[in-house]
Amino acid sequence: MGAYFLRRLLLIPPTLIGVTMLVFLITRFVPGGPMERMIAEMRKGGEGGSRGGAAQNQALSEEQLDQLKVRFRMDQHPVAGYFSWLGVWPYADLRRRIEFGPDETEQTIRAPGTREPLRITKTPDGSFALTKPDGSPAAPWQWRTLPAKEGPQTITRIEVFRKRFSGLLTGNLGESFRFNEPVTDVIAQRLPVSLYYGLVTLFLTYLISIPLGLFKALKHRTLPDNLSSILIFAGFAIPGYALGSILVTFAAARFGWFPTGGFTSFDFMEKSLGGKIVDILHHSALPLVCYLIGAFAFTTMLTKNQLMDNLAADYVRTAVAKGVPYRRAVIHHAFRNASIPVVSNLGRSLSAFVGGSFVIERIFDINGIGLLGFESILDRDYPVVMGIVVISSLLVMLGNILGDFLVALVDPRIRFD
Numbered sequence: 001m002g003a004y005f006l007r008r009l010l011l012i013p014p015t016l017i018g019v020t021m022l023v024f025l026i027t028r029f030v031p032g033g034p035m036e037r038m039i040a041e042m043r044k045g046g047e048g049g050s051r052g053g054a055a056q057n058q059a060l061s062e063e064q065l066d067q068l069k070v071r072f073r074m075d076q077h078p079v080a081g082y083f084s085w086l087g088v089w090p091y092a093d094l095r096r097r098i099e100f101g102p103d104e105t106e107q108t109i110r111a112p113g114t115r116e117p118l119r120i121t122k123t124p125d126g127s128f129a130l131t132k133p134d135g136s137p138a139a140p141w142q143w144r145t146l147p148a149k150e151g152p153q154t155i156t157r158i159e160v161f162r163k164r165f166s167g168l169l170t171g172n173l174g175e176s177f178r179f180n181e182p183v184t185d186v187i188a189q190r191l192p193v194s195l196y197y198g199l200v201t202l203f204l205t206y207l208i209s210i211p212l213g214l215f216k217a218l219k220h221r222t223l224p225d226n227l228s229s230i231l232i233f234a235g236f237a238i239p240g241y242a243l244g245s246i247l248v249t250f251a252a253a254r255f256g257w258f259p260t261g262g263f264t265s266f267d268f269m270e271k272s273l274g275g276k277i278v279d280i281l282h283h284s285a286l287p288l289v290c291y292l293i294g295a296f297a298f299t300t301m302l303t304k305n306q307l308m309d310n311l312a313a314d315y316v317r318t319a320v321a322k323g324v325p326y327r328r329a330v331i332h333h334a335f336r337n338a339s340i341p342v343v344s345n346l347g348r349s350l351s352a353f354v355g356g357s358f359v360i361e362r363i364f365d366i367n368g369i370g371l372l373g374f375e376s377i378l379d380r381d382y383p384v385v386m387g388i389v390v391i392s393s394l395l396v397m398l399g400n401i402l403g404d405f406l407v408a409l410v411d412p413r414i415r416f417d
Contacts, residue, residue: 001408008401012394019393020168020386021082027382028078034177034380035068070095072177072382085174085386087167097146100156108133111141112160120158128158140164168390174383178376183387187369193263194368197284201291202349205299210342213303214335220308235297240290241359247286248363259283261365287364291357295349299342306338336410343406349399 027033069075073091076084083089094112098120105122118138121129128145130138140162149155166172173183212228219225252260259265265279310316311334319329358370369388376384 005401005405008404012397015397016390016393017086020086020389023389024082024085024386025078027385028074028081032380033074034072034382035074037380038068038072073174085167087165087169087172090163090165091167092161093164093166095159095161097157097159099149100158102153109160112162118160120160122156126156130160173387173390176376176381176384178379178381178384183383186372186384187387187391190367190369190372193366194370196280197287197291197366197368200284200288201295202346204288204292205295206342206346209296209299210303210339213300214307214330216300216304217307217311218330220304232297232300235293236301238293240294240357241363243293244286244290244360244363247289251286258286261363263366287360287366290360290363299345302345303338303342306341307334310334310338340407340411343410344403346403346406 066075073081073084076091080089084091094114096109096112098107098109100107100122107120109118109120110116111118117133118141119131119133120143121131123129128143130141130143132138141160142163143158143160146157146159149157167174171184173187175181176183176186179186216225216228247258248260252258259282263280263283264276265271265283268276268279271279307330311330313334316329316334319333320326324333358368358374360366361368361371362374369391372384373388375381376388
């Protein structure tokens with residue numbers, strides 16, 4: 001069994017590469033990317049701020065387009081761009097463009113992003129030499145020629161840059177186009193909120209659903225079973241976002257029993273420890289109801305149906321006929337077999353609970369991962385999208401492995417050979 005799980009773990013890297021490569025290439029080829037969005041906003045701003053028609057149709061210069069390509073990392077071939085994002089292909093970083101006039105032979109500049117002086121010398125053959133002021137090599141800085149600027153006098157252009165390996169494998173997911181912050185920081189700010197709702201939802205779902213499903217199976221077709229089934233079927237029928245709209249309208253806005261949104265109050269930091277706990281519980285009560293309703297109904301009915309199938313099996317009747325107490329036959333025999341699909345679903349639900357629902361997060365103004373991913377897609381913030389894809393894909397694969405492990409733990413007959 002250990003070899004099976006080892007193989008599953010070894011399959012995670014190639015699977016993650018395949019998923020992220022597919023999403024990365026889609027973001028590069030889909031129309032309406034970040035460059036087009038930025039150009040549209042710049043032209044829209046020019047139209048709004050000018051009264052003449054000439055400014056309205058003014059196009060961006062080639063140099064401005066090149067700067068946008070560098071900013072959004074669109075200056076590479078898509079495949080090379082993916083491997084640069086992955087961190088296994090060097091990317092030209094910290095660039096600076098230099099112009100040489102016809103009679104100019106030497107310039108001293110500051111290295112891009114640093115205060116390190118660099119000397120650029122034009123050789124008689126038209127090439128360039130990049131050194132430090134003392135003549136020593138300027139590694140890791142490099143240079144490359146750019147198309148000359150035509151005019152009354154030909155201007156020679158070069159670009160000084162530094163290549164480095166920086167990507168997923170080095171812990172760098174890039175910089176958010178929308179927030180101008182590292183993607184890891186943007187996700188880290190939202191992740192604790194999603195983890196809180198996900199873990200609390202997971203805990204409460206199984207804490208309530210498994211005992212309730214067991215009770216309903218033992219009390220099948222009785223009044224308690226019928227009454228609880230009404231609530232469960234309502235949970236199946238009512239989407240969480242629809243219930244959220246109702247709760248915000250009445251329980252929060254009209255009656256003022258709960259806050260209308262947010263995760264904490266404005267004076268949260270001024271409260272005591274007990275006050276902070278109460279404040280978080282007060283704000284999270286309504287969203288948790290919306291998160292719980294669907295998962296609670298599904299897990300309860302799954303537990304009940306699986307237990308009823310096992311209670312009707314021959315091995316349970318045989319155990320009771322041999323003198324095993326009915327309670328022991330239910331708990332130690334039927335329930336253990338009935339819990340196999342339940343624990344399997346636990347592992348596979350891991351990513352969904354952490355990711356949350358962007359609709360519920362939007363209704364209650366919760367800054368979680370789900371809403372961040374949705375808004376990043378709308379804003380074409382592809383570095384954040386890729387970061388969330390990495391987390392979601394990793395959680396899905398780890399959840400599947402966890403589900404298989406829990407199944408093998410519950411049912412000793414299962415051997416992954």
